[in-house]
Amino acid sequence: MKNTLPCILLILGISAKTSGQVGIGTNNPSINSVLEVSSTNKGVLLMKNTMSTISAPSPLAAHVKGITTYNISNVNDVSEGLYQNNGTSWAQVAHDIPYGTLSNSFAAADNNGWYLLNGRAVSSLPANAQARAVSLGFTLNLPTADDRFIKTKDTPEALASPSGSSTISLIQANLPNVTFTGSAASAGSHTHIYSDRGAGSTTNSGNGDPNPEADNTSGTYTTQASGDHTHTVSFSSGGSSQQININPSYLVTNVFIYLGN
Structure with a gap:
């Protein structure tokens, strides 16, 4: 038994100091570390395991806080990469x-x-x-x-x-509710012609006669209400119903x- 431990330490290349630091590949591990691994052309190879989901402890028997492993499976909610256990589930390292x-x-x-x-x-x-x-x-x-x-x-x-x-x-519902007002130009004035019979029965525009007559030779008269009429005007907006593009730059x-x- 006396020769067993020195042989193991020699094979692993481990140097242990009385202060408790252990070095692999170095004779002077950092005093702030428990274990320091040093190499100029090699890396640390972690164990490879197959996980099924972040909620299951597998490949462990139970969740153990702090354990790190490299998962090689791509199933459910896990993908290949480095995972760390937080005591209740697995979380992929540097993957958020x-x-x-x-x-x-x-x-x-x-x-x-x-x-x-x-x-x-x-x-x-x-x-x-x-x-x-x-x-x-x-x-x-x-x-x-x-x-x-x-x-x-x-x-x-x-x-x-x-x-x-x-x-x-x-x-139309998108347009502002505006009422436009104005007056007709003077060039729009016009007259209605009638014949003055001078005596006898009266014929006026109320019955549709195109030549209304009055039975007096002079005087001022008002037409009947049935003579009211309207004039219709129309104009084009000049538009073509082109759609408006609302895409910004x-x-x-x-x-x-x-x-x-």
Whole structure:
């Protein structure tokens, strides 16, 4: 037993100081560390395990806070990468992008778990991305972001529902309620001709006679109410019902949704 420990330390290249620091590849580990690994051409290789979901402790028998492992599976809500256990679940290290996050990009194709939001069939996605798309509510197709702006959800609206238009058409109800008044030009004056019979029965415009007559040779007279009439005028607005474009100035990008690897 006396020779066992020195042999192990020699094989591992470990130097231990009386202060308690342990060095691998170094004879002078930092006094602030319990263990220091040093190399100019090698790295630390962690254990590789297969996880099933972030909520299950597997490959552990139970959740243990602080354990780190490299997961090699791509299933459910986990993808390949470095994971750390917080005592109740697994969390991917340096990964804080929730599935379903949208991002604008000049990239032209799917990349690193980001999928172009172009209305494609969910069945055309990789199996893991399909499962995450379904969990977000997309069972048949991803929505398309082609020629659309992104807006926040209004109360009655469904998430990912397309709506809106890039143009509008004005109708009469859109116009201001204004009454226009004015007078006819002097060139619009006119006369009505009648014949003065001078004596006898009276014929006036009330019965539709085109030549009304009065039975006195002089005097001032008022026509009957039945002689009231209107003049109709019409004019063109000059418009052509062209729609109004309401698109502001914009910069063209692609839109991607994050579904992981």
